[in-house]
Amino acid sequence: MEVNKGSLGKIISSTVNQNRLEPDQIPELDLYIDQILMLFEDKLGETRRREKDKILTKSMVNNYSKEKMIRPMRGKKYSREQILQILIICNLKNVLSIGDIKQVMTLLMEEGVRSDGLEEIFEKDTVNQLKLKEGISTIVNGLRENYAEEMDIKALVSLLLSLASISSYCKRVSEAMIDSFFVQDEKTKPSSKSAR
Template identity: 30%
Template structure:
């Protein structure tokens, strides 16, 4: 479906902070904000992607291990990136529960490599992106079949409405699955 291909091209699906984008030296908050704005800001938008308040709230909610001397390490930036990606679907409390084990392992200097975990996240992101494009195409084809018999000026509107509802439905299904995994993590910790 041509419209789905146009949609895929118009939404910036490959925006992410790569490991090589994160400096190996500690950053002040303004530099962290600038890093996120440079990667995720929408063109011609004054909307901030990341703010001081957001980062302070993440720290207060203990989504991040403690910051020292007002500087953010590479590990902090990786955690902030994970939070950024999770916050669109999960509550702050669910994000805290999800990242709690990782924060604890970092604090305990465990043999855990947050770089390796983040690399796996980025790799899975790429795989999910390809799957997403295929699923979008399939949804477009399914909607086209549903509206074949409609032959009036509202066809385009109905097509877009059904695509929106289909996309939101899939989003909700994935969100529910993620929330179930978070609940399983909480139960296991008890």
Template identity: 30%
Template sequence: MQENLTEWGKNIETVTLPRWDELPDIELYMDQVIGLVGRYLSPILTTQKQALLTKSMVNNYVKLELIPAPVKKKYTRVHLAFLIAITLLKQVLTIPEIKTGIIYQGRASGIQKAYNIFCETQENTISIVGKQAQGLETKGLFTQKIELEYLIVTAACTSLATKLLAEKSIELTENLSIAKEEDTHEL
């Protein structure tokens, strides 16, 4: 089990999210957006049993005013940034909580800066749990004061990172239990 957890930790420790300037600066169709979000997030959300993002989800996010409506059925980097953040955050927060957090962070920092801060914070927290999974010493998640305007994003990203570690540990424990049961039955 420890070998698998260490390997997972090595893989997830170096995960990166695309920054604002790395997102496509062209208009995209729904299928392209869904494909890109899936590609960007698949290294992080590896154990999903359902689609990370669907057309219905995107349409619901528009109806709930979580993301702006597309123009002539085309989506921009603004949509991509929102959908990346929402897809990750919905792993640990409710849609109303995400909406409140996105509105707050967007007003506090502006959409572009808020998105880049989210990406950096998420990468940092995932890197820490990746190191913990490898059995490496870490300085912890909250070693310095967090400014109030970044408290929401930091807490949400930390929740997701630790949830990923818990899920992977549970998955490996279940696999180990199944393997032991199979060995017992063979005897």
């Protein structure tokens, strides 16, 4: 099997440049769950790995609510603040455990972070995402230079390992941040031995 580096470049570019759901795309009006599901599907649908994968389901939102990861619902509609909370959860769930995300969301609510504060988080994240995309392109292009124009399976797996390592480093840093700054219960804090 041979893979052209240009084909790989297209995959990387399309993945890095996928759509995001931005706070300004969330209506000021309260929404029913079906409207939220359609919004997330419309804006984030291309981030699915497989066509049958779901971005968000009613069960997921119900579980987030039961676990007190989003503010309690009043009536049958969700406020803009709750939708922003759901968006944070959706962005984190691909990398972090639900337990870790719950720690983050609990502290946000305990600190009284409301809609304006959540929007500020996303504004800073947008700036960070632009820098991250630049950095990823630089890293990946640097890695790709180590390989011939036509890559065999060994080169492809080698590059895959390197990219997985980057992901692993970022995940471990995220987990260490949660353990250091978000875990408040001493019983649930990892011991220093388990810190990576």
